[in-house]
Amino acid sequence: MKNFFFYFLITLISVYFSCSDSESQNEEENNSDDQITIPIDIYKKIYGISSEITISDGFVFINTSGVPDHKSPYFKDTKWHSEKYEPYDTSNPNIFHTGSFNLNPNRVSELSISFKIPNSPKKASTNSPTSMGPIGVSLNGVPFYNQYAGMSEPLTREINSFDNYNGHPAPLSPGAENGSGGRYHYHMEPFWLTTNAGKDALLGFLLDGFPVYGPEENGKTISTSDLDAYHGHSHSTKDFSEGIYHYHTTADTPYINGSGYYGTPGTVSN
Ligand SMILES: [Zn+2]
């Protein structure tokens, strides 16, 4: 009888320890950025939309016109001229310029851009490069572009055509930048958003579903050397207390994304 109780006790103890083991394993899984599903309320920070944001079949659908909500010299002679045109402000120059502002011949146009982005972003087993054209969506509905002006051609020559908010429109005729007529976009930190929401704010999402943050974090300015090859890293943020992989805009090249998407990208049509 004594032996029986002893055996019973040992069994109880081993059951207890195996249960607590599996609980700690589950916690680890929940903390992994591969497990996250982004709540719709976070996507609703994207205010520059042309229809309601919806989630279905594991994707979030975001439609925008791509027209910025801030002024720009690129509204010159467009239908928005009287309310949104402003000449380039040389008293508040774009810090990325290497020479004087060069207004390109393109103008903002209204488009119908549809982003289909994974709602549960995951690290890709094979990373794919970004394409020319939209690689993500910012909070005001303006698309993010990559670090190139053309196939592997750096932005050097184009930088001086960025307006005071660090954006510019693509050519009206198809050609360089895979331009769908006059699509305004940001290759670098969108100053309108970081001025209004903060240098450490959520700025939008890339096509793989991972969020993009501004160039500061916990009072520190982030540079490319703080980030991995895709231009991001994983830890908790204001919007994701459990931790998530995220990109940062930086003042140094490659500005928003590095050598392709960290996750598997969704699609964009326009
Ligand atoms: Zn461009």
Ligand SMILES: [Zn+2]
């Ligand atoms: Zn970070």
